[in-house]
Amino acid sequence: MNAARPEVHPPAPWTFPQASEHTLDNGLQVALYPLPGQHVTSTRLNLPVPLAAEPRDREGVMTMVSRTMDEGTASHSADEMAELFEGNGIALHAGVTQHGIWLDLEATTRNVETGFGLALECLTQPAFPEQEVNRHRLQRISQIDHDLADPGYRGTLEFVRTFFTPQSRLSRPTGGTRESLADLTREDCARFHADWVRPGDAFVVVAGDFDEQTMLAALNRTLGGWHSQTSAPTLDVASDQPADDRNRVVFVDRPGSVQTEIHLGWLGPARENGTQWAPYPVLSYAVGGSPHARIDRVLREEKGYTYGMRGSFRPRSDFGQFIVAGSVRADSTPDSLRLLGEIFDGVDGGLDAEELREGVDFLSMTAPARYATADAVADEAASLHFVGLDTSFITDYLAAMRSLTLEDVNSAWQQWSSQPRTIVLVGDADKYADQVGALGIGDLTVV
Template sequence: MSTPARPDVAPPEPWAFPAPAEHRLSNGMRALVYRLPGQHVASTRIALPSLLSGEPRSREGVASIVSRTMDEGTRSHTGEELAELFERNGIGLGAGVTEQGLVVEVEATTARLGRALELTTECLGEPVFDGTEVRRHVRQRLSEIDHERAGAASRAALEWARTFYTDDSRGSRPTAGARDTVEPIESADCASYHRSWVRPEGGTVVVAGDVDDAAVVDELERTIGAWDAEPASTATDLADARDVRDPQSQRIVFVDRPGSVQTEMYVGTLGPNRRAEGGWAAYPALSFVLGGSPGARVDALLREEKGYTYGMRTVFRPRRHDGVFVAAGSVRGDVTAESLELLVGVLESAAEGFTQEETRSAIDYIGMTAPARYATADAVADEAVRLRLDGLGTGFVTDYLQQVRDLTPERLQEAWAAVVGSWTTVLVGDAEQHADAVRALGLGEVTVIA
């Protein structure tokens, strides 16, 4: 009996990000509608360019408190009534702030989309910022701050930002505010920030799901498109405000945790934004090759060969005007100095070049997993709103995936050469036990802080 021949497996066809139907609403907001058959829970995202640099210096964190309390009572409904309406209609609403703006996230079945948009518009346009609710969320944020300082990974990230940027840069301080700026926030502060910055001007609404374009636009015009706001007297154009790297940031800060059996490492430098010269495609590929999988260079050495870590990751994080590259993870405390030396060695030696096999592995991973990464309405909406806040459309994804397919080892080497060097390092662990060994490496000045 003959065995049938195996069929040839052809490479997958190039994949493109879904194209939206674009509209301009009556209040000037841009609307992007992604029709995704079979996605019966519609994901809506509203992006408003409410810049963190618009917060008063003494009330940093107020933007986050505003985002958390807009649905805690409006002129039309109390907080309890709103909660009941959201629950009765199966609507999920959340909001948060980033460097680039405020994002409201709404999930609802397509049948309840109109009601979800009505309630969302109400929360955006007429929140009352009840004093009791504001104080409750302030207390929650203060508790978060304690947790952030207690966790080694979050503590390292906070200290790294404070070390990397100048004191005048908003990026040097926590997005949701620090204890001394959050604690005094009151209802009036929230109302003032909302009046100045939570506005339809420059905003975008994204709807993704199994929806009819014309019907969605009608609903948007009836709700979000009818949202208006009085001209702001205090808002200023802060779009060009830039975070500046501290000239003294090429150093090592060791946050002392006496008795810690692990050391959290956070090593990084300046990176590109999505408009990088030569294209963005090389940077996700570099992240994958250097620290994006157990077989990547960092883990291959520190985890698989040495057994010093459960895993370390590298990532490029694009920002408004620039970006950062970070390698982060925890290692055994007794090998702190050796691990840091090996990690920096891997990063710096990568400037010598990349192999064809590494490049092909990155191309395949990024390109072949894209359809799965963007298979749901919420993933499509999230990507669309992130790019809109950055002034880009989702055609950017399709274009960069095409660029990924054309990557070469030479292009990766060129892109990495523009990044490597000038490291800012934060370690969180037992400084008394390990700081001297780190100093002996000669990688830079070592400062120990409590």
């Protein structure tokens, strides 16, 4: 007997998990995401310290503070702290973005209060041992040398130098340079920490399988005891701005390179709200966000010039960018740039209905899988908070995406596609710079 074929229905619209919002006894803002079955609890703590708060001659100090806060405290040595984290199955990481310092804490729900206590100790009692600070400083300088040997990183470095004004902090590496790190000391770290690491505007996200009241009590017993008696310094710095002369081609010469790294981009939209943002993930997917997007369809499948190249809209605080990055076979450099121009001209003529449907289906239907873990939920919530948004932004843009028309996505692309383009190439300039210059796509400089 043959069983009846089941009827397959489209998935129901998905919404981002809802948080309960709380204020700890010390005023610290908390968002709790109870996620049954997620027994490893993910915590994110945002410290909104602008990267531009670093002294110009000590850029990288914020990165050093984030890397050394757990390398010994007033109560425990670096080895003792490592044993406490390892013995309790707790992972603590910290890093820096344009918007501030973040802490990432992973622990089983049973041990998460211990993790909160250890994180609080790192936040409030860091010793910044000279030996540990110096070790991380030298590691960072060594990392710079290693990064500069990577054509992708070298292209990114030259791109931000070209795209942003010299006054913009974004025009320089987040982790500092050899020069700014050369004389950095533990006193610099301690001073920056005392000035900027404080609970005033901090924000905590906790996601996992837990009872909300129990978790809230644990947070109050630990991070709720974090206080500061002083205010952060007044900060008056230039905002990050695109350079007026960013419409250029910069060729970073690497003699003998068998590939050319391409970084190409222009000004794009900021994320204002979910409805406004909805067309841009779809455009990203169709133009350069998947192996069968327009860029790879031409440069990889038809021409065999690249193993893969990606392009997408990337939002920042006050504006965004459309960025294309990837490597091509060296002898295809001029033709790859010509073809990229033709691809963008083709998008100016509009996506087709199939591209719109594929982009909307993929992005909306895979959202549950993208946010299936506590780690992903906490990470998204904390990242959005840094830029003044909450997770309703995700729900809103996914809902708006499902009703997008071709006119919506095509007009969104055309709003930005005529912006001045910054192009950075890392490869054999002696062989290919003249051919690139002959394309007439911008003033050419060889570095």
